[in-house]
Amino acid sequence: MATLKVLRMGHPILREKAKLIAPEELQSTEFQKLIEDMFETMATYEGIGLAAPQIGVSKQLAIVGIPEDNPRYPDAPETKQYIIINPKIKILDTKLQGFWEGCLSIPGLRGFVERPRKLQIDYTTLEGTIERIVVEGFVATVFQHELDHLEGKLYIDRIKDTRKLAFNEEYDNFLCPDRDKDKNDKEIE
Ligand code: ZN
Numbered sequence: 001m002a003t004l005k006v007l008r009m010g011h012p013i014l015r016e017k018a019k020l021i022a023p024e025e026l027q028s029t030e031f032q033k034l035i036e037d038m039f040e041t042m043a044t045y046e047g048i049g050l051a052a053p054q055i056g057v058s059k060q061l062a063i064v065g066i067p068e069d070n071p072r073y074p075d076a077p078e079t080k081q082y083i084i085i086n087p088k089i090k091i092l093d094t095k096l097q098g099f100w101e102g103c104l105s106i107p108g109l110r111g112f113v114e115r116p117r118k119l120q121i122d123y124t125t126l127e128g129t130i131e132r133i134v135v136e137g138f139v140a141t142v143f144q145h146e147l148d149h150l151e152g153k154l155y156i157d158r159i160k161d162t163r164k165l166a167f168n169e170e171y172d173n174f175l176c177p178d179r180d181k182d183k184n185d186k187e188i189e
Contacts, residue, residue: 006055007056008107014152016053017150020086026124050104053149053152054149062146064084065081083125085123096114096115101141103154115144121135
């Protein structure tokens, strides 16, 4: 396995709509290795999600996995490791919820983003079957953040109040103390 370079904002691949993955590609050695490397890369940077365009592969593939002992996201619920291929999203609850998001492609910054609180995702598995999951709360935000990458969107596109875009240090010093007042104050990558 290898830790891959993560593209940063400004790279055009991050702004492309990713291509659908053909069924015959799923079992190829190359594709399996790509997924292994993505998990390795996500672990190296202590991320909880990673989309293929972030490592320069413009394909409809993202991984999500929140580990149990995760000091960076102590309030985040543990999830299994998901491999999401060719996803289709349906919003089940349009009520918005806000979290502080970060992104490995936008290092050093975080911003407050509001997104629908519950959604359904149909996606292709590595075995080629279709799986349906329903996610809500913080996990719903993590999925929407990652699947946005497949549409060429970044979280900063969704910030309504740009006063809530900050460097990590300033976030810790000035914005983070509100955490007690606002239970939605969490961060993701
Ligand atoms: Zn991201």
